[in-house]
Amino acid sequence: MQAITRLWATLAMAGMLGLAGSAAAQDGGSPPPTPVTVVTLQAQNVTMTSDLPGRVVASGVAEVRPQVNGIIVERLFQEGSDVSQGQPLYRIDSASYEARVAAAEAQVAQAEAQLRAAEREAVRAAELLQRNVASAQTYDDAVAARDAASASLQVAEADLQTAGIELERTTITAPLDGVIGRSLTTQGALVTSGQSEPLAVIRSIDAVLVDVTESAAEILAWRRGLMTGTLDESDQDVTLTLADGTEYEHNGSLRAAEPYVNEQTGVVTLRLEFPNPDRLLLPGMYVQVRMPQGVVENVVLAPQEGVSYDHRGRPVALVVGEGDVVEERTLDIIGARGNRWIVQSGLADGDRIIVAGVQRIRAGAPVAPEERAESAD
Numbered sequence: 001m002q003a004i005t006r007l008w009a010t011l012a013m014a015g016m017l018g019l020a021g022s023a024a025a026q027d028g029g030s031p032p033p034t035p036v037t038v039v040t041l042q043a044q045n046v047t048m049t050s051d052l053p054g055r056v057v058a059s060g061v062a063e064v065r066p067q068v069n070g071i072i073v074e075r076l077f078q079e080g081s082d083v084s085q086g087q088p089l090y091r092i093d094s095a096s097y098e099a100r101v102a103a104a105e106a107q108v109a110q111a112e113a114q115l116r117a118a119e120r121e122a123v124r125a126a127e128l129l130q131r132n133v134a135s136a137q138t139y140d141d142a143v144a145a146r147d148a149a150s151a152s153l154q155v156a157e158a159d160l161q162t163a164g165i166e167l168e169r170t171t172i173t174a175p176l177d178g179v180i181g182r183s184l185t186t187q188g189a190l191v192t193s194g195q196s197e198p199l200a201v202i203r204s205i206d207a208v209l210v211d212v213t214e215s216a217a218e219i220l221a222w223r224r225g226l227m228t229g230t231l232d233e234s235d236q237d238v239t240l241t242l243a244d245g246t247e248y249e250h251n252g253s254l255r256a257a258e259p260y261v262n263e264q265t266g267v268v269t270l271r272l273e274f275p276n277p278d279r280l281l282l283p284g285m286y287v288q289v290r291m292p293q294g295v296v297e298n299v300v301l302a303p304q305e306g307v308s309y310d311h312r313g314r315p316v317a318l319v320v321g322e323g324d325v326v327e328e329r330t331l332d333i334i335g336a337r338g339n340r341w342i343v344q345s346g347l348a349d350g351d352r353i354i355v356a357g358v359q360r361i362r363a364g365a366p367v368a369p370e371e372r373a374e375s376a377d
Contacts, residue, residue, distance in 0.1 A: 033366040037356035038320055040371060041300040043349035046342055048293045048335055051241075054212035054272070056285040060204035062175045064089060066191040068097070068166050072199075079182045083174040083202060090199060092191065094170040101167050104160035111153035118142070118149035178204040179279075203283055206276045209255065210240070212289050213267040219257070238272050241288040242280070248287075250275045300347045301340040306355040307331065315341070318361065320352040320369045328363040 070092035077089050125142035128134030174180070185191065185199045240248035252274035261268055272289060274281060281287070302317060310316050314330055321327040331346035347353065352369055354361070361367055 033324065033368040034360050035357060035368045035370060036320070036354045036361060037372045038352040038369040039303055039306065039355050041302060041347055041349065041351045041353060043298050043300055045295055045297045046299050046301070046337065047295050048342075049290045050214065050218050050293055052212040052214055052270075052289045052291060054210045054287050054289045056281045056283050056287060057209040057211055057271075058178075058203035058205055058283040059207055059209050059273070060176050060178060060202075061283075062178070062202045063198035064172060064175070064180075064200045064202065065195060065198050066090075066092065066172060067169045067193050068092060069192045070094075070096075070170060070190070072185055072187055072189050072191060075183055075187060077180055077183075077200075079180065079200075081180060082178070083180045084177050085174055087174045088171050089174055089180070090172040090185075092170040092172070094167060097163065097167040097170055101160070101163040104156065104163040107156040108153065108160050111149065111156040115146070115149040115153050118146035122146040172199065174202055176202060176204060178202040205279055205281070205283065207273050208276045208281045208283070210252065210272045210274060210281075210287060210289060212270050212272065212291075213265075214270055214291070216261050216266055216268060218293060219268050238274075238292070239290045240274060240281075241290065243286055248274070248280070250277075252289075296334065296342070296344065298349075299334070300343050300349065300351070301337055302331070302343045302347055302353055303355050304336075304339050304341055306353040306358075307333075307341055308358070315346075317347065318354045318358055318363070319347070320354060320367060324367055324369060326354070326361050326363050326365050326367055 072090055073093050074091040075089070076091060077083060077087070083089070122139075122142040122145070125134055125139040129136060129139045180200050180202045183200050184197060191199065237251035238253060239251055242248055252272045254270060255273040256271040258269040258271075270291075307315050307317050310330075315333050317329050317331055319327050319329055329346045329351075331341070332344045333341045334344045335342040352371075354367070354369075355372060357367075
């Protein structure tokens with residue numbers, strides 16, 4: 001009987017100890033703050049840009065064509081090489097043109113001799129008229145013959161000049177500086193003046209042009225930025241992304257804007273100029289142009305991994321507020337810069353946005369924030 005009494009006393013004591021432990025757990029066992037990773041934001045002025053597709057265009061293009069008829073006897077350039085204005089490219093058989101120059105020179109000499117004879121005859125007629133030996137009609141005829149001989153000489157000299165020009169054109173030269181492509185004709189081919197097919201094409205590719213189209217609204221924003229001074233000279237530089245996704249190392253500038261808006265598409269064609277010393281840009285290449293539109297002041301660049309959307313589709317972010325308590329903010333996003341959103345309202349300078357650990361927290365929960373080192377974009 002005493003043994004049973006001692007057993008019940010032991011069980012009762014154990015129960016009391018268990019209840020006491022449970023009460024102690026309820027009083028002082030709240031979970032620790034959830035660790036999260038944050039990025040401290042800084043307000044700044046940001047240049048807004050628009051990305052536009054474009055095509056590279058040569059700054060100068062010349063199709064080499066013959067200006068006289070004949071047989072190509074020699075090609076004087078290496079395909080794909082640099083050529084300068086006036087450099088000989090092809091030579092046409094010049095024998096017939098040299099003969100034409102010789103004939104024209106002979107005609108000039110004959111006309112000069114006839115002019116000298118006519119001048120002497122006019123002088124004699126003038127002397128005879130003064131001595132009343134010859135009539136005025138004879139003098140007039142002599143003067144007319146002298147003038148006709150002078151005109152014949154001018155015609156002969158013009159024929160000589162024409163023959164000389166045609167002889168010079170038997171050597172086809174480069175009309176501009178640039179890079180010449182492949183030859184589209186061969187030695188021995190017959191070419192004609194004004195033919196439709198060029199002999200070769202020369203392109204100037206340093207610098208190059210890039211043609212893009214931009215909406216009328218974006219053009220207005222860009223022009224307002226220039227007029228109000230929110231875009232300075234450095235902000236007007238245009239950057240370029242190549243077809244492989246890399247950024248072109250040289251900045252460009254706006255060269256011309258078509259003063260016309262397409263009625264069907266509502267866009268304006270812009271022509272940009274980029275230096276091309278290494279010849280990475282080739283005519284016809286597809287590129288992506290980033291063009292400045294204006295400057296927005298006092299905005300923050302929020303990491304995109306720290307922004308989500310609520311059930312109404314609004315962008316929201318969780319930030320660490322006073323006392324390391326989570327707050328939810330609704331954002332006004334006006335653009336993107338690399339992997340960050342440009343936020344105009346909802347976030348401010350010094351806010352700590354949560355970028356990792358958001359799945360384990362909610363608004364109002366205490367957290368243990370840890371700063372993340374931001375890499376440069």
